[in-house]
Amino acid sequence: MESRALIPFLVAMMLVTGVCNTLLTKYQDNICVRNCDSPDPKKRSLFEQPVIQTAQMFIGEMGCWLFVGGYSLYKRYISKAGPAHNGYTAVATENGAAEEHDGDATSIHSTTPINPAVKVMSVNDDGRIPLVGWKVLLLGLPAVCDICGTTLMNVGLLFVVPSIYQMTRGALVLFVGLFSVMFLKRRLHLFQWFALVTVVLGVAIVGLAGALYKDHKAAPSAMLMIREAVTIVAREARTPEAVKAIIGVFLIAGAQIFTASQFVLEEYILHKYALEPLKVVGWEGLFGFLVTVLGMVVLHLAVGRTAAGRYGYFDLVEGWREVTHYRPIAVSSVLIMISIGGFNFFGLSVTRTVSATSRSTIDTCRTLFIWIVSLFLGWETFKWLQVLGFALLVYGTFLFNGLIQPPLRSCVVGEVEELLPEEPIEHV
Numbered sequence: 129m130e131s132r133a134l135i136p137f138l139v140a141m142m143l144v145t146g147v148c149n150t151l152l153t154k155y156q157d158n159i160c161v162r163n164c165d166s167p168d169p170k171k172r173s174l175f176e177q178p179v180i181q182t183a184q185m186f187i188g189e190m191g192c193w194l195f196v197g198g199y200s201l202y203k204r205y206i207s208k209a210g211p212a213h214n215g216y217t218a219v220a221t222e223n224g225a226a227e228e229h230d231g232d233a234t235s236i237h238s239t240t241p242i243n244p245a246v247k248v249m250s251v252n253d254d255g256r257i258p259l260v261g262w263k264v265l266l267l268g269l270p271a272v273c274d275i276c277g278t279t280l281m282n283v284g285l286l287f288v289v290p291s292i293y294q295m296t297r298g299a300l301v302l303f304v305g306l307f308s309v310m311f312l313k314r315r316l317h318l319f320q321w322f323a324l325v326t327v328v329l330g331v332a333i334v335g336l337a338g339a340l341y342k343d344h345k346a347a348p349s350a351m352l353m354i355r356e357a358v359t360i361v362a363r364e365a366r367t368p369e370a371v372k373a374i375i376g377v378f379l380i381a382g383a384q385i386f387t388a389s390q391f392v393l394e395e396y397i398l399h400k401y402a403l404e405p406l407k408v409v410g411w412e413g414l415f416g417f418l419v420t421v422l423g424m425v426v427l428h429l430a431v432g433r434t435a436a437g438r439y440g441y442f443d444l445v446e447g448w449r450e451v452t453h454y455r456p457i458a459v460s461s462v463l464i465m466i467s468i469g470g471f472n473f474f475g476l477s478v479t480r481t482v483s484a485t486s487r488s489t490i491d492t493c494r495t496l497f498i499w500i501v502s503l504f505l506g507w508e509t510f511k512w513l514q515v516l517g518f519a520l521l522v523y524g525t526f527l528f529n530g531l532i533q534p535p536l537r538s539c540v541v542g543e544v545e546e547l548l549p550e551e552p553i554e555h556v
Contacts, residue, residue, distance in 0.1 A: 134477075134481070135478075135481055138474050138477045138478050138481065139478060141470065141474040142471065142474040142475050142477075142478055142490060143490065143493065143494055143497060145467045145468075145470040145474060146467075146471050146475075146491065146494045147494055147497045147498050147501065148463065148467040149464060149467040149468055149471055150290050150293065150294055150494075151290060151498065151501060151502070151505075152460050152463050152464045152467060153181060153282065153285060153464060154285060154289075154290045154293075154502075154507065155456075155460055156175050156457055156460050156461070156464075157176065157285060158174060158175075158507075159174060159175045159454060159456050159457055159460075160172050160173065160174055160175075161173055161174065161175050161450045161454060161457075162439070173439065175450055175454075175457055176286055177441065177450065177451075178279050178283045178286070178441060179279055179282075179420065179423075179424055179427075179441055179442065179447070180424075180451065181282045181464070182275060182278045182279045182282060183417060183420045184461050184465055184468075185278055185464070185468050186271075186274075186412075186413045186416040186417035186420060187413070187417060187465050188413070188465035188466065188467070188468025189409050189412060189413025189416070189469065189472065190410060190413035190414055190417060191465060191466070191468070191469035192406050192407070192409045192410040192413065192469055192472055192473065193410045194469075195406060195469075196404075196407055196410060256398075256399070256401055256402040257400075257401060257402065258401065258402050258403070259397070259401035259402060259403040263401065264411055266397050266401075267397065267408060267411045267412050267415060268415040268419070269393050270389075270391075270393040270394050270412060271411075271412040271413075271415040271416035271419065272419060273386045273389045273390035273393065274386070274387070274390050274412060274416055275416055275419060275423070276383070276386040277384070277385075278383070279383075280379050280380070280382060280383035281293070281297070281379070281380050281383045283379055283441075284296075284376040284378075284379035284380035284383065285376070285380070286376070287373060287375055287376030287379070288338055288372075288373055288376035288377065288380070289338075289502060289507055289508035290498050290499075290502045290507060290508070291495065291498055291499035291502050291514065291518075292335070292337070292338045292376070292377065292508075292514070293380055294494065294495040294498045294499070295330070295331065295334040295495055295499075295514070295517060295518055295521055296331055296334055296335065296377050296380040296381050297380060298327055298330060298331055298495070298524075298525065299328065299331045299380075299381045299384045300384040300388060300391075301323075301324065301327055301524070301525060301528055302324045302328055302384070303384050303385050303387075303388030304388045304391050304392070305320065305324050305528070306324075307388050307389065307391075307392045308392060311396075312392060312395065312396065319527060319534035319535075320527075320528055322527070322534070323524045323525070323527040323528035324524070325524075326520050326523060326524035326527065327520070327521060327524035327525065327528070329520055330517045330518070330519075330520030330521035330523075330524060331377075331381060331517070331521065333513060333514075333516055333517035334377070334514060334518070334521070335373065335374060335377035335378075335381075336517075337511045337513035337517060338373030338376070338377060338514075340513065394408065405476050406472070406473070406476055409472050409476075425444065427442040427444075428442055428443065428445070432444055432445070432446075475491075478490065495518065495521070496518070499514075499518070
């Protein structure tokens, strides 16, 4: 009853932290760092450090270890649920063996002397073995996918408004579905294929809305950086804002390929090995942060310190100067780290108390709140075509998750197999 009573609070906090994460990231993109006194807005330079923002995300994910450590201390020193022997409780069996339980794993230890050369393997109730030792390095693979996906999305956010960014991320369900069929040998029903097509159509309409309607709320200096690329594609483009929006949508949609790869890798690893999802986030945050920092140093030495790379994405010295010298950037960086950690914690809590499908449905509502807040703050203008795209995204997502009935009765099935992990891990 107590856990059920907490559900509204968990859902509310999941929405708040998720909305804050996207809005705070866009807020950083709108902070001026050079030539701020210039009367010409095109000469002002804004904070454009998507790689540093990726590092911020991984620091926030590493914060999950605080929850893990706090819960361990709670069980050890505060909880009075039973005898505390490092989290294990011995249960006698008929053959004189003692069975010990520990959250993730269950192991059988004989109470009689055994040969020390014999290794006892701890096996989970569902046949999975604990993810310990060097095998933890397997989580570095989804972490690398997370780096690529998050960085591309951060770059795309420079070119579009927050609502288009969030709606375009709805393409994730398409790639997760395709990769699950290709690599995990899952089977999609006819109505699920229809749902994926609907999601793609919704994303296309959202991108079209950004291209047809001019919106000057995205970072103007980012526009200057892509004008050379724009002239290659269309030498006399009359609406560079439209090209900018299209590039942003393609970057964000393309990033979902890496995010889907991350989800599929996580599901494959967690299907074989047993590890709490919150610890998975913590390990991925640690590996992702180390790889990101190493990549930042290498790219700074190769590109960032050159004349062409100065003030660019890979200028580590300039990025560090901007973070440390501008208080709004520093404060928002800390808030982004907190929102990332909080979003993962409350999201996993919702999954445990309700379901994974409910979590994905609630996350869809996050897009609506981001859109409303962006309109209220004046970061974008209202577009009816965007409403149509959002409606198709919601319909496709709900249909894919089996929350609404398919349009044809012949498509109705008794049970739908979920394609996302039982406890999906959301990082952005």
